[in-house]
Amino acid sequence: MSNAELAVALLEACQQRGIMLATAESCTGGLIIAALTDIAGSSAVVDRGFITYSNEAKMEMLGVSAATLDAHGAVSRETVAEMAAGALAHSQARLSLAVTGIAGPSGGSAEKPVGLVWFGIALAGQPIVAERQLFGHKGREFIRHETVRHALQLGLRALGKD
Numbered sequence: 001m002s003n004a005e006l007a008v009a010l011l012e013a014c015q016q017r018g019i020m021l022a023t024a025e026s027c028t029g030g031l032i033i034a035a036l037t038d039i040a041g042s043s044a045v046v047d048r049g050f051i052t053y054s055n056e057a058k059m060e061m062l063g064v065s066a067a068t069l070d071a072h073g074a075v076s077r078e079t080v081a082e083m084a085a086g087a088l089a090h091s092q093a094r095l096s097l098a099v100t101g102i103a104g105p106s107g108g109s110a111e112k113p114v115g116l117v118w119f120g121i122a123l124a125g126q127p128i129v130a131e132r133q134l135f136g137h138k139g140r141e142f143i144r145h146e147t148v149r150h151a152l153q154l155g156l157r158a159l160g161k162d
Contacts, residue, residue, distance in 0.1 A: 003145070006152035007035045013159040014045040014095060019124075021155070022093035023049040024062055024083040026074065027101040027117060031148045047093045052083065062086025075100050075112050077130045084120030084128050094124040095158065097151045103143045113137065117147050121158045129158065 001009070014021050023033045033049030036042050050061050055074055058064040064082040072078040080100050087096035101117030108114035115135040122128045133150055135143045156162050 003035050003149050003152060004038065006149065006156065008039055009161065010152050010155045010159075011036060011039055011042055011045055013156060013161045017159060019045070019094040020047040020092050021045055022047045022087045022091040022096045023151075024087040024096060024098035024120075025049065025051055026053055026058070026083075026099060027103045028099055028144050028147050028151075029053060031144055032097055032099065032151050035148055035152065047091045050083075050087055050090070058083060058086075062090060073112070075102055075116060075118060077118055077132065080118040080120035081128045081130045084122035084130075088122050088124060095155060096120075096122045097155050098122070099147055099151055101143070101147060103140045103147075104137060105140060108137070115143050117143070117150075119147075119151055119154055121154045123158045126158075129154070 030051045052058040055069050063086040068078050080098050083098035084096045098120035102108050102114050104114035114137045117133050119131045135146050
C-alpha cells in the first residue's frame with residue numbers, strides 16, 4: 001500500500017471507532033500529519049499535529065521531561081513514549097503517533113546512527129507501544145518517507161487493522 005492508501009485506511013479505522021488522532025513529530029517535521037490531512041474529510045478524525053523538532057518544543061508542547069532528555073537523549077524509547085503520551089494529554093485525540101529519529105545526512109553516532117527512528121503509539125486506555133527501526137543511511141528523503149509509512153502502519157495495527 002502507498003502512504004496515501006495507508007493514511008486513508010487509518011482515517012477510516014479512526015472514524016469507525018469514533019476516535020480522534022494526533023501526531024507528535026520530530027524527524028518527519030509534519031509529514032505524517034500532512035499525509036493524513038491531504039485526504040479530504042480528514043478533519044472528522046484528525047485533531048492536531050505537534051511538530052516538536054527541538055528539545056524545548058518537546059518539553060513545552062508535549063511535557064517531555066528534561067530529565068528524560070538528559071538521561072536518554074531525544075532519540076530514545078523513553079522520549080518517544082513521553083511524546084506519545086503528551087500528544088494524548090494535550091489534545092482531544094485517543095490515538096497518537098509519535099516519531100523521533102536521525103534522518104541525516106549528519107548527526108548520527110555509533111550508538112544512534114543515521115536512519116535510527118523510534119516510534120511511539122498511544123491508544124487511550126492501553127499501554128504505550130514504543131518500537132525502534134533502523135532504516136539505514138539511505139538518504140534523508142528515504143528515511144523520512146519510510147518513517148511516515150511505518151507510523152501509519154503502526155497506527156493501523158494499534159486499531160486492529162493490520
